[in-house]
Amino acid sequence: MCPHRLVLEHVTSRWGVLVLIRLLERPHRFSELRRAIGRVSEKMLTQTLQTLERDGLVHRDAKPVIPPRVDYSLTDLGREAAEQVRALALWTERRMDGVLAARQAYDEDRRTHAETLRAGHEARTL
Secondary structure (H helix, E strand, O other): OOHHHHHHHHHHOHHHHHHHHHHHHOOEEHHHHHHHHOOOOHHHHHHHHHHHHHOOOEEEEEEOOOOOEEEEEEOHHHHHHHHHHHHHHHHHHHOHHHHHHHHHHHHHHHHHHHHHHHHHHHHHHO
């Protein structure tokens, strides 16, 4: 797989998108990031953060205190990527009515087509 396609996959993954958008607001600790995103397992969030950190998009700041404190923030590269992802997310929100209308038209067309085929098949078997 081409390296740029792999990074695109990381940035646009289900959890990657949400992590980037949340971190665009401000740095987060792991637990507050998990709460803010919702419905993500600890394992998946850990893997997503590690992947984004490896790609140079997320900075992990571990403080040597007890209990340990780790903050996650965006790098300059991560901020740039997050801005692009957020723009796409905002576009989907603005255009959702059009998407829903297209889905409804598609489903109706498929239903009509299936009924036409079924009627044609029944007529041939009579």
